[in-house]
Amino acid sequence: MQSTLLNKMVKGLSLALVTSAVSLSAMAADVAPAVVYSDAGKFDKSFSEAVWNNGVKRFMDETGIEVKEAEPTNLAQVEQYLKRLAKRGHSPIVAVGFSQANAVSAAAAAYPDAQFTLIDMVVPEPNVQNVVFKEHEGSFLVGVLAAMKSESNVVGFVGGMDIPLISRFGCGYEQGAKYQSADITVLQNMTGSTPAAFGNPSKGAELTRTQMEGGADVIFAAAGGTGNGVYQAAADAGKYAIGVDSNQNHLHPGTMLTSMVKRVGEATYQSYKAAQNGTWAPGVQVMGLAEGGVDWAIDEHNRGLVSAQMEARVNDVKAKIIAGEIVVHDYMSDNACSY
């Protein structure tokens, strides 16, 4: 008895929410944005946190509009949350991470009026905006810098979970390093084969020490929270490390050579902003160096480590990639690092 009453109340409420959202979106001034973080969690110091810091939080601070956030713990929950958000009239809904692709596909088909923005993967639905990044281009740049900085002519790469997306970082880095110094050795390790590989700093530190024993003196981590262990180990040994996703230069000033930033927060922010301005459009956005989607970070924390000559060289390579003179091979195009 009570449950049917509750049911009716909730149905009425959600109906009211939906209708109010519809009338609001007709005005195209107000949006009811939402975000579903990756299952690594919102505060992973890296990927999801960049979405929060530079996207969600920024949008909330600037506009005062609340962004509804959801943190799923398993894949079934991702779809549940996406659908729930759409049902309650939230739009656009930003889905963070490649593993949400199937869920976005299902939710977008079930709620054709809602707008979804998927980060890091492509789903061909008419109401999905897909934002993918050319991580290999940014990694190429930091590879060039690593090779210039290295005295031993050995550099290292520590990846997170062993999936093609992460190999794309490693492959771009390797190409950059070899472009700069053809006979350089690039040591590469993946942390693991489960999502836990993105949150295992002690294993990251272990791999870093092993690579340093092998002579590496610059190590690039593309491993989410695992990277914190990599940076720490490099700092302890007085070697250099390269951060990823967020600008992590400030973590260990003096040993953080640079960071390969991937502007996922910016993509999130732009999606909300576009919806607010009524210019949100579905389709695929490929964010490379030219679009400012990936870049290398230079600020007051690493200025002392990067000489003027290095900076000029990296910016020169960057211009060449943008101009198309250097084509960086994308690991995910053929699942191999052949270049």
Place this chain on the structure above:
Amino acid sequence: MSRDTRLAWINGLLLPLMNILTAFAATAILFLLINVNPIEAAKTLLYGAFGYGEGIGYTFYYTTNFIFTGLAVAIAFHAGLFNIGGEGQAYIGGLGAGLVVFMLFPGLSPWLMIPASIFGAMLFGGIWAMAPGYLQAYRGSHIVITTIMFNFLAATLMVYLLVKVLREPGKMTPQSVLFPDNAWLPFVHDVLPAFGIEMERSPLNLSIVLALVMAVLVWFFLWQTRWGYAIRATGRNASAAVYAGISQKKIIMVAMCISGALAGLVGINELLGYHHRIIMNFHIGYGFGGIAVALMGRNHPFGIVIAALLFGTLYQGGAELAFEWSNISRDIVVVMQGLVILFCGALEYMYKPWLVRWLAPVKEVQA
């Protein structure tokens, strides 16, 4: 009431009830500390888990997984083995289910396809558990160490297969192609209308029936067959069992094989029932959750079903809590589940001496 009956009531009903209430009380204190009204939070949790069709569907969908892994842990436990490899066995079970689907020709009747796939899941899960079983039985490698290592082997193998071998051509996501329709286990919301009941869409599928059947079969096997007796005897007192002519090696192999086969069925609920393709990490958390479920359910199928329902409720209700309350993060939900495990599992006998002294004291013998 005789003392034995009273002890049985204390063990079977009173203790679990008091433990769970203590866990809830601890959670309530935690909620008060973070400025959440525990009563309102409990309402959100219960409404989320049982208040509407979709929520109920999710609750029972999670419950299904926990029944499978709970039974898996229990069977091994009865043989005195602590199988903590449920994660890997579930993962590989899913691989078996999927491989059977891809190997059989696509036009096959679902009446053949689905049972064959279920068999595939059990076979693969069973074999995956038998390897550590063999190492324990014939080489003396401790099962706890080997099963947990096999979890990582399973994860590595699956990543390799999904990235290099089974990946859908032309797609970047490490996952297989969609299963053909005839390998889709029907959703409950598609079946119930035939009986005149409407239900909201949810991932709940007919695997729940399979789970309940398995619970009955496990009960029958453990308490009504010679094999079951041999397993329980080995678990209670291995040397006595050997003395009675039971081969310990054989029992270890059989128990692990059945245990792995049951865990492998998680792959049926997840892949045939919901995702309809082989994906990565569908199994995360259920293998380890099964340990808590078996512990709470006193390793008895009936108790396991109840404990699995409790965990399903906490999963779905917890997801709802984290979603609706901005100051309850998903980590608080994990803490909540942890408190339930702590009080129901680790501190299982906290109240027991006190309860026994009060309700079932040993009568002093008059000299």
